[in-house]
Amino acid sequence: MTTAQLDWREPDNGDAVLAVRGACTMQHLPDLLTRIEALRRVPSMLDLSDLDALDSAGALVLLRLLDRPQHYRNATVRIAHARPEHQALIELVAERAGADPLPVQARSSWHNWMVQFGEATSGIAAHAWELAGFFGTVNHCFWSILTGRRKLRMTSVVHHMERTGLDAVPIVSLLCFLVGAVVAFLSATALRDFGASILTVEIVSVSFLREFGVLLSAILVAGRSGSAFTAEIGSMRSREEIDAIKALALDPIELLVIPRLVALLIMLPVLAFIAMLSGIIGGVLVGAMALDISPTMFLVRMQDTTELYYLWLGLLKAPVFAFLIACIGCLEGLKVSGSAESVGRHTTSSVVQSIFLVIVFDALFAVLYMKLDL
Template identity: 45%
Template sequence: MRGHSIQTAEPAGLVVREEGRKTVLEAHGDWLVETIGPQDAPLKRIARSADAENVILDLSHLGRIDTAGAYILGRILRPCHDPDADFHFAGDHPVARRLIHEVRVRSTISEQPKAPVSGFMSAMARIGAGLEAAYLEAVATFAFFGRTVTTAISTAAQPWRFRLTPTVWAMEEVGVNALPIVAVLSFFIGAVVAFMGANLLGQLGFNVFTVELVGIAVLREFGVLITAIMLAGRSDSAFTASIGAMKMQQEVDAMRVLGLDPYEALVLPRVVACVLMAPLLTFGAMISGIFGGMLVAWSAQDISPALFITRFHSELPWSHFWVGMSKAPVFGLVVAVIGCRQGMEVKGDVNSLGRRVTASVVQSIFAVIVLEALFAMMYLELGI
């Protein structure tokens, strides 16, 4: 069997000489990644003291060179007006000059990080940057919502394009699987409201008004609010994570190559599922919250379930129920749009996925609270 000899790398050498105003750097040996270490510091010292416009690289004694060697050898010429000018090079080498050029144009030099500046102006600058980022996020979210609406309209004009199977799957994930936790939380919320009524109204001798307190609080506010927050924390993060994982694995790009619209295949089924299942989850939360309040009223205030239900039907108008139910589709729409939009913004790394999942949950809960306040003011002005 014939053996193959391995060429031993010669150590990289550097000879510096002055020729008038010119500084000549004469490279010797092989400038490879395993040999250039000792030459890095001398080249940095020369770069600080010499004028880059007057530097000449002598390549006549240069042996082998790779991209690492080309980088540190050509680094001194980067500040020049024309680093590829002929007067910057002497001698002849088959690849060195071309490799130095390619390494320079295909690499970027990061700026030195600025020292953090403290004080009033720095705080104002950070606040301004945060407000600008929030504004850009809001604009991007509204743009995504508009794209989703146009996709829904085009799909409604061509119903056979609607994807029923992923929509039913998303309805199961959003609605059926989330119902137990939503019901449990609403049960305890109703119980807490009833305990508050027992403590506050009991001091005035108005124990029976606990029924109205529980009914109004659960029907108008807490039922739909707990549902929306659970959708934001549970389903919204799942939407962002699933779509973001597809973005990381370039599955969304593959869908576009195949002629499929990601908004039609990924976003619209999830949005429809949230809009349809949010009222059903809200209804379940209302029933559970009222049941929790009824049990506490029975145990703490001796208000029997029969009296609780009778007074509930006689004293509470249906408007409280419809006020709560009217908010549910809007909250479901907002939560789904924010979750899908953050998923579509995921880049190719895991850190981006983590940041987008966090932003999805935070933005959804913030939007739900803001919309809840707007709904409360609107219904108060309307007298409903």
């Protein structure tokens, strides 16, 4: 079967009759379209007596050749000698394709941009409001558990402690070890000129105890576990499992959110402590290998100059960060609607928000500690 061929026929009455031969189907469409473009005038009639094959795409192209969509139905009479099955198909296509005028679509890009800007701005406000509301809901549920009106699901808590805490130990300690080594190197290079390489000890220990240990572990946990919370709860939501939980007269907050929150509240301080230790070990190692500060000297110097309460100042931030990460992760999961794309969008949003808020709160803590002269 060959691609459709187009030939002009000139009957006596002066009509411009175009004879279509061969196959007028989807797979021959590109060839047919180039041939149609090469036509120099618009046909008034089509002769389909030698047409071998026709499908709905071909029928549509033939109708477009004759008239505009609104007039397809009237155009069918200008098709001659079609086989009955072809005629039936053309009539069906003419009826369906011409039936509905095009729905009005998108406005100008400038207008769209303004609308998007406005929606995004009001979205941020609505979002902050929603987050505050969720904090309240979670705290209320937490209080009910503390006062014994609801149960804490211990099995679930332990499960999440393992997944978010224990499983994160290798990556957190490796990362902090490396950052500790880098901090030691950088400060040693800068301080060597003043002959004060020994201050490296304070820089590493203070920065890790007060800031880096807890901040790095919180950022890692936000990327690792916050995203997992959103994806887990989100896919449960898109498969109506959350609705099923509600329909069974259970509370998704109590069942899904609280165990994750409690697990993080316990494990993030532990992870932060491990992070501090690994960072300091990184510093010790660099000191011993590159700076002529022996491990003993490092430890003695650290004992002399670094206060113990720095550790508590650092660890105090961990539960706050844990609360932020768990709440944002779970809230974004609960906001998922329907599609797989929505799960992805909310997971991204959850990670971005929790890292952002962790850093904002870290800055607030820094200001607070400074005002308190700590």
